Amino acid sequence: MAVYGVKPEISDGNAVTHFDEIAQYQAGIYISSNEAVWRILSFPIHERSPAVVHLAVHLENGQRVYFTTANVQQIALNPPDTTLIVFFVLCQNEAFAKILLYSEVPTYYTWNASRKSFERRKRGERVDEQTGIFKETTIGRLYTVHPNEDECFFLHMLLVNVPGPTSFQQLRIVNGVTHATFRSACQALNLLEKDRH
Template identity: 60%
Template sequence: MVDGKCSKRYLRDLLAETITGNDGYPLYRRRSVADNGRSVVVKVKGQNVDVDNRWIVPYSPILSKAFETHINVEYCNSVKSIKYICKYVNKGSDMAVFAVTNANDEISQYQMGRYVNSNEAIWRIFSFAIHERYPTVVHLAVHLENGQRVYFNESNAADRAARPPSTTLTSFFTVCQTDDFARTLLYADMPRYYIWNASSKSFQRRKQGTPVEGHPNVFASDALGRIYTVHPNNDECYYLRLLLVNVRGPTSFKQLRTVNGQLCATYREACQLLHLLENDSHWDDTLKDSVISSSPHQIRTLFGIIISTCFPSNPKVLWVKYRDDMSEDVCIVCAVKL
């Protein structure tokens, strides 16, 4: 078993018996020709090389024949030896960058190459999972009525406009119309009890999992629902999302805007009736106190600070209530000019 690549590692002095070196590595018996050792002349690159027992790698003939491959075998009797051997097994994958140049093309095409080490190769051979995510997270769409994303071409544009595809939100409304249990859930709770079927674009009850007490044929899982975020600048969609987080079992966009039997004109108005928005009474009192002793210019400045940094829920109401006080000096100037 001659291994040229390992020659520097195993090339030792000739020894009559195996001994342990000072560094913990064994110095194997490598008999000289005079001590029944062997020697052979090997031609390497046109030159004759004398190969003797110093070039022989430790091996097991039984293992080599059984696995039909070259297997190094060493006896480890120190931590250094174990560390040296195991680092080849556990060092992980590596990566290399190489170039492929086409003689007829001025542009060099670069490709990424990698090799798989022994432990990763075994993992793949046995078809073990490469990665997993737990628990399952289902992203839930949020959009205004008839505001879902639609993909179309020239041939199906009219059909897609007349019958837009269902989304997780519209399917949630549909399930709540016929399923009593779904009407007890929030939008984000749906993936825990229902599976989203991407092919039919609909929610379907889970058939496996933990049974829900008091609800036959209803099973729960560890799946999580995550509603896409909406920037407050997209105000109506933002307030729609706020309602979906707090209202259970809505059956339609219209029903979502209905509060105590009253149909609201906007989703923002519905949020206000449900007290989901911050009360503006604090800013009302602030402006009321400012009117007593401040000039119109100072009141306008205060109002600008409130609407730009404090985010009142209904700045229009504050403006209508205090606009005369904020514009008093402007009206006086206009009257004098006239």
């Protein structure tokens, strides 16, 4: 246990207290013998498990871009890939990815930020009847979208419920019918309540 006090300073007859926050913090720290040994031996103090991968949600050509006057034309012609765009490409190229929801991809694939690609996991638990596929406890978390952002919100809803989409357009196809909006696609999949309910 640590005990410390503050001595008031008298200024013009009024008591004024000044705190040295750094000294106060240092005086108030208590490290037990167990924690001291743990730190001396350089054991990890904390860990996060399972790992969480944040997944982008945006409308077509709506990804966030950062540009300068030097690269504005290049960025406008070739916007950077996001996890969502790369997920569509993955579903086009790999049969196993076509059965996955967007949020399940980080369980079986790692996100390589420098190459902007999903790559198969090389270790973990083997997936039955799938050669070269490994599973980890990693969780995919889609960024939240406020319901006021209509189409993006309904896109988010489709990504959470439709496995293996290959494009924004393919997400709007329900039972062979191409819907004009993500909202109408959600209604066709009965993901939204109707006024009659």
